[in-house]
Amino acid sequence: MDTAAATSLVAINDRIARAHARFGAPPEAVELVAVSKTFPAEAIAPFLAAGQRVFGENRVQEAKDKWPGLRQLYPDVVLHLIGPLQTNKAREAVALFDVIETLDRDKLAGVLAAEMARAGRWLPCFVQVNIGLEEQKAGIAPAETAAFVARCRDVHGLDIAGLMCIPPDGVPPGPYFAHLATLARDAGVSGLSMGMSGDFEAGIAMGATHVRVGSALFGHRERV
Ligand SMILES: *Cc1c(COP(=O)(O)O)cnc(C)c1O
Numbered sequence: 001m002d003t004a005a006a007t008s009l010v011a012i013n014d015r016i017a018r019a020h021a022r023f024g025a026p027p028e029a030v031e032l033v034a035v036s037k038t039f040p041a042e043a044i045a046p047f048l049a050a051g052q053r054v055f056g057e058n059r060v061q062e063a064k065d066k067w068p069g070l071r072q073l074y075p076d077v078v079l080h081l082i083g084p085l086q087t088n089k090a091r092e093a094v095a096l097f098d099v100i101e102t103l104d105r106d107k108l109a110g111v112l113a114a115e116m117a118r119a120g121r122w123l124p125c126f127v128q129v130n131i132g133l134e135e136q137k138a139g140i141a142p143a144e145t146a147a148f149v150a151r152c153r154d155v156h157g158l159d160i161a162g163l164m165c166i167p168p169d170g171v172p173p174g175p176y177f178a179h180l181a182t183l184a185r186d187a188g189v190s191g192l193s194m195g196m197s198g199d200f201e202a203g204i205a206m207g208a209t210h211v212r213v214g215s216a217l218f219g220h221r222e223r224v
Pocket residue numbers: 035037058082083166196197198212213214215216224
C-alpha cells in the first residue's frame with residue numbers, strides 16, 4: 001500500500017472527525033469527497049487501496065478517460081461531478097457519475113431529467129448556489145434557490161439531495177456557509193456540500209454534510 005496516500009487520508013479524516021465533534025454537529029458522519037481532478041489514475045489508485053471510495057471530478061471528458069478502468073477494480077466507487085455541466089454532455093455525465101453537484105439552471109434540470117429517465121438512473125443532485133453573487137461563478141442566485149429546488153423536484157422530478165457552494169476567495173467563508181445552511185433549510189433539503197482544502201472545518205462548523213477536498217489529499221495542482 002502507498003503510505004503517503006494512506007497517511008494523508010487518515011490525517012484529513014481525523015480533521016473532519018475532530019471538527020465534527022467540536023462543533024456538535026448531528027451524528028451523521030461528514031462525507032469526504034476526494035477531489036481527484038487533474039490527477040491521473042495512477043495517483044488515484046493508492047487512495048482507493050487505502051479505502052477511499054467517494055471522489056469528485058470537474059470535467060466529463062477527464063472522468064471518462066480515468067474512471068471506467070478504476071471502477072472495474074472498485075465497483076463501489078461513488079463519483080461526484082463538481083464542475084460545470086453543459087447540456088450536450090448530460091448523457092455522458094449521467095452514465096459516468098453517481099451524484100451531480102452542479103445543477104444550476106432550468107434547462108439543465110430538464111435535460112438531466114430526460115437523460116436520467118432514458119438511462120433509468122435517477123442520480124441525486126445538489127443545486128449549486130452562487131452564494132457570493134460573483135459574476136465569474138456558476139450557480140443559482142441565493143434568493144432564487146428555494147423556488148428552483150421546488151421546480152427541480154415538482155416539474156422535473158429530480159432527486160435534490162442538497163445545496164452546494166464555493167464561497168468567494170480571500171474573505172472568511174463562515175458567513176457564506178451559514179447562509180447556504182439557511183437556504184437549505186428554507187428549501188427543505190438536508191445535504192450541504194461546502195468546504196474545500198482550505199476551509200472544510202469552517203464548512204463542518206456550519207453544518208456541512210459533504211466536504212470536497214483535493215489538494216490537501218493529492219497535493220498541488222497546476223490548474224484548478
Ligand atoms: C477543485 C475543487 C475542489 C477542491 O479544491 P481544493 O482546494 O484542492 O481542496 C472542491 N470543489 C470544487 C467545485 C472544485 O472545483
